[in-house]
Amino acid sequence: MHPPTIIKARNATLWDDAGNSYVDLFSAHGTTWLGHANEQIADAVAKQLTRVWNTGALPTDSRLRATECLAEFFPSRYSVAGFYSTGMEAFEFSARMARHTTRRNRLIGFSRNMHGKSTVAAYLGWDNGDALELPDCLRLPYPPDLDEQQLLCKLEKELAGTPTAAICIEPLQGSGGGTMLSETWYRELFQLAEQHGSLVIFDEVLTGFYRTGPTFFFEGLGVYPHLVLVGKSLGNGFPVSAVMMREPLKVTSTMLPGSTFAGNPLAATAALATMREMRSIPIRERVVAIEQTITEVLAPVRERGVTLQGRGALWVLQFPPTADMESILAATFARGVAIGSAGQQIRLLPPATIEPESLEWACRILLDIITSDSFA
Numbered sequence: 494m495h496p497p498t499i500i501k502a503r504n505a506t507l508w509d510d511a512g513n514s515y516v517d518l519f520s521a522h523g524t525t526w527l528g529h530a531n532e533q534i535a536d537a538v539a540k541q542l543t544r545v546w547n548t549g550a551l552p553t554d555s556r557l558r559a560t561e562c563l564a565e566f567f568p569s570r571y572s573v574a575g576f577y578s579t580g581m582e583a584f585e586f587s588a589r590m591a592r593h594t595t596r597r598n599r600l601i602g603f604s605r606n607m608h609g610k611s612t613v614a615a616y617l618g619w620d621n622g623d624a625l626e627l628p629d630c631l632r633l634p635y636p637p638d639l640d641e642q643q644l645l646c647k648l649e650k651e652l653a654g655t656p657t658a659a660i661c662i663e664p665l666q667g668s669g670g671g672t673m674l675s676e677t678w679y680r681e682l683f684q685l686a687e688q689h690g691s692l693v694i695f696d697e698v699l700t701g702f703y704r705t706g707p708t709f710f711f712e713g714l715g716v717y718p719h720l721v722l723v724g725k726s727l728g729n730g731f732p733v734s735a736v737m738m739r740e741p742l743k744v745t746s747t748m749l750p751g752s753t754f755a756g757n758p759l760a761a762t763a764a765l766a767t768m769r770e771m772r773s774i775p776i777r778e779r780v781v782a783i784e785q786t787i788t789e790v791l792a793p794v795r796e797r798g799v800t801l802q803g804r805g806a807l808w809v810l811q812f813p814p815t816a817d818m819e820s821i822l823a824a825t826f827a828r829g830v831a832i833g834s835a836g837q838q839i840r841l842l843p844p845a846t847i848e849p850e851s852l853e854w855a856c857r858i859l860l861d862i863i864t865s866d867s868f869a
Contacts, residue, residue: 496826497509497510497511497513497515497826498510502517502525502529502530503528503529503530504528504529504530504531504844504846504847504848505517505518505520505528505529505843505844505846505847505848505851505852506529506851507529507831513829514829515826515829515830515831516829516830516831516847516851516852516854516855517529517831517843517844517847518830518831518832518833518841518842518843518852518855518856518859519831519832519833519840519841519842519843520842520843520844521730522725522833522842523667523699523704523725523726523807523842524725524726524728524729524730525729525730525844526702526704526725526726526729526767526771526844526845527726527729527767527770527771527774527844527845527846528729528844528845528846528847529730529844531729531767531770531846533766533769533770534729534731534763534766534767534770536766537762537763537765537766538731538759538762538763538766540762541555541758541759541762542759544758545758546757546758546759547753547754547757547758547759548757548758549753550751553758553761555758555761555762555765556576556756556757556758556761558761558765559576559756559761559762559764559765559768560573560576562764562765562768562769563723563727563735563737563764563768566702566708566709566768567709567721567737568717570717570739570740571721571737571738571739571740572737572738572740573735573736573737573738574586574587574590574720574735574736574737574738574742574744574750575735575736575744575750575751575755575756576733576734576735576755576756576760576761576764577724577733577734577735577736577752577755577756578732578733578734578752578754578755578760579609579724579732579734580608580609580696580698580722580724580725580734581608581609581610581611581614582609582734582752582755583698583722583723583724583734583735583736584608584609584611584614584661584694584696584698584722585609585611585613585614586736586748586749586750587659587694587720587722587736588600588613588658588659588661588694589748589749590720590736590738590742590744590748591658591659591692591694591719591720592658592659593745593747593748594658594692594742595656595658595659595690595691595692597656597657597658597691598628598629598658599629599630599631599655599656599657599658600613600617600629600630600631600657600658600659600661601617601631601632601633601648601651601652601657601659601660601661601691602616602617602618602630602631602632602633602660602661602662603617603618603632603633603634603635603661603662603663604618604619604620604632604633604634604635604638604669605618605619605635605666605668605669605670605672606618606635606661606662606663606666606669606696607619607663607666607667607668607669607696607699608661608663608696608698608722612625612627613627613630616630616632617630617632617661618632618663619632620632631651633647633648633651634647635666635669635672636672636674637672641674641675641677641678644678645678645681645682645685648660648682648685649685652685652686652688652689652691653689656689656690657689657691658691658692659691659692659693659694659719659720660682660686660691660692660693660694661694661696662682662693662694662695662696663696663699663700664679664695664696664697664700664710664711664714665699665700665705665710665803665804665807666809667699667700667807667809667840667842668835668838668840670800670802670809670811670838671801671802671803671807671808671809671811672802673802673804676713676714676715679714679716680714680715680716683716692719692720693716693718693719693720694718694719694720694721694722695710695711695718695720695721695722696722697709697710697711697721697722697723698722698723698724698725698734699725699807699842700807701721701723701724701725701726701727702723702726702727702771703771703776703777703780703805703845704726704780704805704806704807704842705780705803705804705805705806705807706777706780706781706784706804706805709721709723717739718739719738719739719742720736720737720738720739720742721736721737721739722734722735722736722737723735723736723737726767727764727767727768728760728763728764728767729763729766729767729770731759731760731763731764731767732754732760733760733761733763733764735764774845774846776845779845779846780805780806780845781805782849783805783806783843783845783847783852784804784805784806786849786852786853786856787801787803787808787841787852787856788801790853790856790857790860791808791810791856791859791860793860793864794810794860794863794864796864797863797864798812798813799811799812799813799816799863803841806842806843806844806845807840807841807842808840808841808842809838809839809840809841810838810839810840810841810863811837811838812837812838812839813837814837816837818834818836818837820867821839821862821863822834822839824862824867825858825859825862828858828862829855829858830855830858830859832859839859843855
């Protein structure tokens with residue numbers, strides 16, 4: 494498949510250089526959560542462009558206001574540990590925080606959890622068949638490779654055997670099939686972490702800011718991670734991420750906080766404008782409606798051996814090994830629907846601002862293609 498070259502985008506619509514339009518069900522890996530070229534966010538960033546772009550470590554009013562606004566989205570026991578440019582960068586800093594706080598080196602992750610593509614982040618979530626081994630980093634298997642109780646037993650054994658700085662987890666696998674574990678499993682995970690003096694790093698870079706319904710996924714579980722990562726939606730496509738820390742954690746200079754572009758005024762302005770825009774729209778109701786449309790329209794794909802897993806506005810279609818994904822993707826784009834894919838998966842990450850009729854139309858196109866005899 495030769496992907497189209499996009500020259501313009503507005504809300505949930507893309508246009509290519511040949512004049513074709515597409516309903517965007519992927520929103521740039523889930524980043525343009527409030528739609529492409531959102532006017533309020535674009536205006537705020539445009540004004541900031543004429544003021545100041547970067548000041549290094551010097552504070553700016555935009556960063557201070559963004560810090561205050563972000564903290565308001567979290568329970569009072571949380572504060573902003575720092576702003577960064579990508580989810581990967583936020584993850585790396587959270588790992589340093591955990592290691593310096595606990596004075597331990599070991600990190601534990603889970604298969605098919607995506608925390609970024611740095612050496613440590615990628616190793617904790619993926620086996621790329623490169624025979625790479627990293628000391629003090631352990632990747633545990635994840636359902637459906639084994640059941641929840643088996644995983645808890647493995648985790649307990651590892652925590653008891655080797656002092657561990659942090660357990661790193663993505664609560665809904667955005668790149669791993671949309672897998673979620675039960676609320677009971679998460680509560681037991683936190684009990685084990687507390688028992689063995691380990692921190693829990695909750696990667697909400699994709700699930701955060703109402704994507705799955707609640708403001709953040711952990712709120713629906715009744716648990717309070719020590720460190721929470723946010724990004725993607727935070728700047729509506731502008732590169733910005735952040736690490737939130739729970740009391741009594743503190744940032745020290747030995748953790749090497751900050752970086753050249755961390756919390757720059759442009760990113761802080763984009764984040765502030767995005768968060769304000771989220772507050773101004775009925776975003777929870779929109780996410781509920783998105784989930785209802787996707788689950789109702791695409792329910793018949795299961796008859797073709799395709800699984801549909803997710804929540805809210807984050808869904809993964811897992812196709813059987815025999816499915817011709819290249820042909821399915823090409824047909825979907827040819828009929829005016831833009832989607833994301835990896836291997837035998839299609840990810841659906843529509844923006845919260847997508848028009849209901851556009852979402853339903855695009856889902857029906859996708860259903861028609863998946864259930865067509867041509868792709869059986």
